[in-house]
Amino acid sequence: MQISELSDRSGLTVQTIKFYIRRGLLPRGSAVSATRSEYGPAHLERLRLISALREVGDLPVAAIREIVDAVDGDGGPHALVGAAQHAVTPDAAAPADPDWRAARNDVDALVGELGWRVAADAPARDLLATAFVSLRRLGFPVTLADLRPYVRAAADVAEHEIARVDEAAPAARTVQSLLVSAVVYEQVLTALLGLAREDASARRFAP
Numbered sequence: 001m002q003i004s005e006l007s008d009r010s011g012l013t014v015q016t017i018k019f020y021i022r023r024g025l026l027p028r029g030s031a032v033s034a035t036r037s038e039y040g041p042a043h044l045e046r047l048r049l050i051s052a053l054r055e056v057g058d059l060p061v062a063a064i065r066e067i068v069d070a071v072d073g074d075g076g077p078h079a080l081v082g083a084a085q086h087a088v089t090p091d092a093a094a095p096a097d098p099d100w101r102a103a104r105n106d107v108d109a110l111v112g113e114l115g116w117r118v119a120a121d122a123p124a125r126d127l128l129a130t131a132f133v134s135l136r137r138l139g140f141p142v143t144l145a146d147l148r149p150y151v152r153a154a155a156d157v158a159e160h161e162i163a164r165v166d167e168a169a170p171a172a173r174t175v176q177s178l179l180v181s182a183v184v185y186e187q188v189l190t191a192l193l194g195l196a197r198e199d200a201s202a203r204r205f206a207p
Helices: 003-010 014-022 041-055 061-072 076-088 098-114 123-137 144-163 171-205
Strands: none
Touching: 003 014, 003 041, 014 041, 041 061, 041 171, 061 076, 061 171, 076 171, 098 123, 098 144, 144 171
């Protein structure tokens, strides 16, 4: 198909498609003349993936590039999980702050104690350290007893999400599944927690 048909079928403008090609997110088409290229089903599938990453994940081009590179690589499902998780986790810059460094050490110790296999540079480590600092500065000590319910919930949700990943599925489909879990179902989890918290309060405090 020509780029105009690719535009019609993907719902994206020709200018947007050309931008993705220039940024290396979409492979170039097969040149059939000096001014015309042909595109196939793989290009349409890639554009649908990019659109999902932009619309559902609200990800910047640089993050999408990381995921696209993982899709094109041969690292397998675990590499795709890592790329998707890294892309959707907010960056928490490590400040030159002794409190933050202590919290980061506590996070590393917690991950080790739990026996979780997590990359040393996983952005979620820094994100959790930042949360620990905020809790402590507000006067809330961070203890394993307080964390245990959250740890159990996180482990259960993660096991459920990863169990749904089909190793035989195309890489792009795996990324879309992980994106839905990481972005949309995270909102579901937050909403359910809010509902459950209100219910628990009503049962304890309301007449």
